[in-house]
Amino acid sequence: xxxxxxxxxxxxxGLKPVSVTLEPNAPRVMDLDTWIQYDPxxxxxxxxxxxxxxxxxxxxxxxxxxxARWAKAACxxxxxxxxxxxxxQSRDFRLYGVDLEFNS
Numbered sequence: 088x089x090x091x092x093x094x095x096x097x098x099x100x101g102l103k104p105v106s107v108t109l110e111p112n113a114p115r116v117m118d119l120d121t122w123i124q125y126d127p128x129x130x131x132x133x134x135x136x137x138x139x140x141x142x143x144x145x146x147x148x149x150x151x152x153x154x155a156r157w158a159k160a161a162c163x164x165x166x167x168x169x170x171x172x173x174x175x176q177s178r179d180f181r182l183y184g185v186d187l188e189f190n191s
Contacts, residue, residue, distance in 0.1 A: 090123035094138040097121075107139060109157060110147040127153060131160035140165035147172050158183045 094107060097120060104121045111127050125131075127149065144166045148154035154171035161169045162183050169183040 088123060088125050088129060088134060091134070091136075091138060093120050094123065098138050104142060106143040106145060108145045108147065109161075111149065125157070131157045134160065136161055136164035136166075141167050143167060144169045145172070146170070149173065 094104065097104060107121045107123060109123045109125055111125055139161050144158075144161045146154045146157045146161070146169060148157065148171070151171075151173050154173050158169045158171050171183070
C-alpha cells in the first residue's frame, strides 16, 4: 500500500483531509496527498486504517467483493462514510456507514 503514510503524517499535524481515495491504480505522477494505492492482492483486514477515522473515503476497484472488503475495513477503522465504485465500464456505486433518507 502506497500513500497511507502520507495520511498518517497529515493527521499527526492535526489536519483532517476532506476525503481520501483508495484505488489499485492511483496516479503516480500527481502529487496527491489524499490518494492511496493498494495492490488488489492486499488483504484489507490486515491494514491499520485508523488514519481514516472520521473521514469520507472513496474506494475504487475492479469488483464488488474487493471494494466491499476495503469498505468494511475502513468502516471498522472509523471512517465516517465510505463510497465504493466498481467495474470498468458499468459502474456499481454503494455507500457504507451512512443512512440515506429520501423525501418525496
